[in-house]
Amino acid sequence: MKITIVAGARPNFIKIAPIIKAIEKKQAEGARISYRLVHTGQHYDKNLSDTFFEELNIPKPNANLEVKSGSQSIQTAAIMVAFEQELLQNPCDLVLVVGDVNSTMACAIVAKKLNIKVTHVEAGIRSSDMTMPEEINRIVTDSITDYFFTTSTWAGENLLKYGADSSNIHFVGNVMIDTLYQNLDRISAPFFWNEFNLETKNYIILTLHRPSNVDEEQSLIQLLQGIDKMVGDKKVIFPIHPRTKSILGETDLNLKNILFVEPQGYLNFMFLIKNSFAVITDSGGISEETTVLGIPCFTMRNNTERPETETIGTNTLVGTSIDNLNKMFRDFLQNGPRKAGIPELWDGNASERIIDILLSKK
Numbered sequence: 001m002k003i004t005i006v007a008g009a010r011p012n013f014i015k016i017a018p019i020i021k022a023i024e025k026k027q028a029e030g031a032r033i034s035y036r037l038v039h040t041g042q043h044y045d046k047n048l049s050d051t052f053f054e055e056l057n058i059p060k061p062n063a064n065l066e067v068k069s070g071s072q073s074i075q076t077a078a079i080m081v082a083f084e085q086e087l088l089q090n091p092c093d094l095v096l097v098v099g100d101v102n103s104t105m106a107c108a109i110v111a112k113k114l115n116i117k118v119t120h121v122e123a124g125i126r127s128s129d130m131t132m133p134e135e136i137n138r139i140v141t142d143s144i145t146d147y148f149f150t151t152s153t154w155a156g157e158n159l160l161k162y163g164a165d166s167s168n169i170h171f172v173g174n175v176m177i178d179t180l181y182q183n184l185d186r187i188s189a190p191f192f193w194n195e196f197n198l199e200t201k202n203y204i205i206l207t208l209h210r211p212s213n214v215d216e217e218q219s220l221i222q223l224l225q226g227i228d229k230m231v232g233d234k235k236v237i238f239p240i241h242p243r244t245k246s247i248l249g250e251t252d253l254n255l256k257n258i259l260f261v262e263p264q265g266y267l268n269f270m271f272l273i274k275n276s277f278a279v280i281t282d283s284g285g286i287s288e289e290t291t292v293l294g295i296p297c298f299t300m301r302n303n304t305e306r307p308e309t310e311t312i313g314t315n316t317l318v319g320t321s322i323d324n325l326n327k328m329f330r331d332f333l334q335n336g337p338r339k340a341g342i343p344e345l346w347d348g349n350a351s352e353r354i355i356d357i358l359l360s361k362k
Contacts, residue, residue: 001359002092003035003119004111007061008042008079008103011176011285013052014266015098015121018178018351020058026355033359038086040079040103041066051265056179063090072102072133079106087114094119094358097141098175105137112144121175121354123148124155124164127305135305147361149354151288152308152343172353173345176285177292180270181348187271196235196259200275203235206258210282212320213300214244221253226322227280228255230329234277239264278332280325287315292346296337298328314340 003023007016016037023035039061052058065082067075079102087095087110095111097104098121108118120141127135139162142148148164150156151174159169192198206227214220227236236258240248245260264272273279273289278296281287284306290297291313298318309315314337318328 001033001094003033003094003096003358004087004090004092005035005037005096006040006083006103006107007037007058007098008040009099009101010052011099012101012103013056013058014179014285015175017056017058018175018182019096019098019121019354021182022351022355025352026359031359033355036063036090036092037061038083038107039064040083040107041068042075042079042101042103055266056183076102076106079103080110083107083110084114087111087116092116096121098122100125100134100137100141102133102137105140108141108144117146118144119147119149119354119358120145121149122151122155124150124157124159124169125152125305126155126158127303129303138305147358149350149357151306151346151350154307170353170357171345172357173347173350174288174343175350175354176288177346178348178351179266180289180292183267183270184274187267187274189271190261190264190268192259192261196237198235198237198275201277203237203276204231205272205276205279205281206236206238207241207279207281207283207286208238208244208300209241210301213282214241214247217247217249217251220244220247221251223322224253224255224258226326228253228257230322230326231257233257235259236280237261237272237276239269278329287313288346290314291340292342294340296332298325298332300325308343312341312343314338 005016007013026033041064063086067078094117096119097108111118123142129135148159148169149172153171156169156171208214238258238260240260274293279290280298282300287297287299287309291309297315299315300320302319304317316328318325
């Protein structure tokens, strides 16, 4: 079996690392399986791309399509044109895509039109928010996928509602958590740990990147100033996305507690998460990692495609209002973290389950 694995953006790199490791384990056992790794170049900043390959021991991609940035349409079209040539020159039995970025949808469409089977890892998750580009990517990808691998039974139920064949839906767990478990003994403090006098549980991690939170300068400034006042004597470490940084420009925000740092590599970032007091984010994936690490997480969105992080895990959905975040955070300070657990099959073995199932379908 020849598999082409697609990676395009930071979350993709974290998800493909254990899948590649599982394939290489099967190869060592004598299984007839091989892979070709294609990096679309959707994320091309070194801190958002190359660093993750190096830290997670992901082999150098066989091909880098180098599409870089652009509007949704321009980027998707560029990926499709380049990936079509890649597949024509390097035929395979199966294209494996992960997550919900533009590369996921674009490469799935190209593969399907070339009559190549498509596997979607992290299939079936839904936010029911069609203003999110990721939601469109998920729906389109799942509509043409052959083999679905899900992180929860809820995701499988979503796929059944869309008419997917139940025999091709496989609840395997969460490959992002595979990567977390495989690297917990390798995480390390960033260079600024001592410079900022950071200690375990004495700081909060903040990440913001969604348009609803960062695209309008004044509302972003008000949000940051509100968080700065809310946290009391806790420092807030804010690895600022290049796009968010450009929106703020040289504005003097007069912040006392929020410390801006560059985007972090995986090992440093997981160290910061694991040792934090709490996390404030608008990311979906981070709420999965905080759930496994037992760190309280406040997600600044009106919806989540990962409800298990709320119902079972440590995540609290707070919307995009600083007033609502304030209320939820005060409740947390007064009452402590609520009881939480780890979702079913988030045990570090999802990738091996995926490869075993694919080999059974030859």
